[in-house]
Amino acid sequence: MGHLPSHAALLLIGLRGSGKSTIGRALSHRLTRPFVDLDDLSPGVLGCVHAAEAIRRYGEPAFRRAELAALQDVLRDHPDPAPVVALGGGTPTAHGVSELIHAYRASGRVRVVYLRATEATLRARLEHADNTHRPTLTGKGVLEEIGVLLNLRDTLYTQTADRIVRVDGRGADNVVDDVASQL
Secondary structure, three states, X not given: OOOOOOOOEEEEEOOOOOOHHHXXXXXXXXXXXXEEEHHHHHHHHOOOOOHHHHHHHHOHHHHHXXXXXXXHHHHHHOOOOOOEEEOOOXXXXXXXXXXXXXXXXXXXXXXXXXXXXXXHHHHHHHXXXXXXXXXXXXXXXXXXXXHHHHHHHHHHHHHHOOEEEEOXXXXXXXXXXXXXXXX
């Protein structure tokens, strides 16, 4: 990918449990850039605290529009150096997000890294996580829908990313080293 210019944001995509927030925080520290977790901003667009509340109150389509609005704000109004941004797992599926990312990527203002994990890795991580505020998107439980979401989103994530980084069996420091060394 070459050197990451200070005006270019680094977007991390992947399913819930892939490590976007953890890796994003560590990368922001390593690269001395601000960190933005879109999962913290998107619900606020709808006046909610958590994604699960926003989806329950307004529905998934409204939440996806909120994710697009939050991402537009972050990309348009970011400081220099640009932030490391952890997108929500479903953000790339929102209408208009793919086009937004591709336009910013074409202008050299974003780089996208897909933190790719197997269903087994995601399940193991989410089994030990607090999933209270993670919305179910298929009507199944958070753990039961992992395979469905992975099958639905893997191709989109792959097509959106500049780089794919496997996270299975790797610690956060190792993944951060891998991503940082290839910027």
